[in-house]
Amino acid sequence: MGSASSELPEAVAKRVSEERIFSVGRLTRTIKETLESNSDLREIWVRGEISNLTYHLSGHVYFTLKDENSQIKCTMWKSNASNLKFKLASGGKTIVRGSVEVYEPRGEYQLIVKEAYEDGLGDLHKRFLLLKEKLSKEGLFAEEHKKRIPKFPKTIGVITSPTGAVFHDICNVISRRFPHVRILLVPAKVQGDDGAQSIVAAIHTANGIKEIDLIILARGGGSLEDLWCFNEESVARAVYSSEIPIVSGIGHETDFTIADFVSDKRAPTPSAAAEIIVPDAMRIETELQQYADKLVRGLQNFVSLRSERLDGLTIRLIRSMKYTAQNKSGGVKTMQGKLGSLDPTSVLKRGFSITLLGKQLVIDAKQVKRGDKLKTVLASGQISSEVE
């Protein structure tokens, strides 16, 4: 070191030793360590306006956040930028969360941004919560006020923008699932200052068309401001007082508007609303065919059960007739036997005979006297004789 110090300019050498002179790298590292270890500069929230915005091809986003007096460079890595719920915009008032870091090669400090939010929405959000609470207390969201959604609507009123993809998407889904309905587009402005008024008017119009048995209230995705008209009290009240059941499909799955809470059923998206409100025609046709088969089988079963019973009864009837007949014929023989024993000829066959005096049966010897002519009847033939 001794030799190195000797190379120092005299003015410097007088005041500092060689080892106390910083390299740029060491200075930068010290700055980096100082800034990055300071908890006041880590995981902080910063409010400002965006400028010099670059969405890089790599997916990283670079911009400057500034206010009237100062500015700071900001970097948002791809992994965080992909979670953004909105598109950053130059001039946009924004609140970000991140940490200060130093980029040594350039000797620049910057804010590494992890999250970013649109600023100035606080008021809207507050209004949303207030209205939600108010209407909830009034019972506008209550389950008992929800109207029943018909399973097979015939005419569906679709309240949405006549331009844009939403109406087409809805028609496509219905056309694929159950192309046996009438769809009535009731056009409305679904964003902007007069959006709410237009939606309210459309709900009234739809309620005046008596064929409509179900309404879809739909709008594609957008920012909170874009969807704002669905958070207006007038829309909420119109949805509530609609005589026709309303299914809402507003924005994306994650968007919940006041209109969604009041509607009779909320679908996560416009297409999902279409999906929910019509049945699957293929399934219905299969079901009908099954019913038709079951009807025929039901009747066949009915007939075959009874004809089996009839067969069984017939067999029993015949059997019992035979039995009776047999019984009866047995009786006849007994009778014949009994009758037979009364027939005198059978007695004669056993060797008995009948003795007649003239025409009188002789059953007592006292009936006859000597010299009477007797006739003896045998089983076959007769004998004449004279009493001695």
Next chain:
Amino acid sequence: MSKKTRTFEEKLERIGEIVSQLERGNMGLQESIALFKEGSALTKECKRYLEKTELEIQKVIDESGSTEKFTA
């Protein structure tokens, strides 16, 4: 029974009832035949509805509810 005012949904429900009644099979012949006839007629009506009703897309053009064919 006001058959004419029955909706498609009510018809399907009625067919379902008839089928289960028939399957239970504890009715008289005449009653069974009547149910079978009613069920078959309703099934045909429903099938015909599906065959004949085609998707129709219209647009409401004023507040009174007048409509015209919707063209994209």
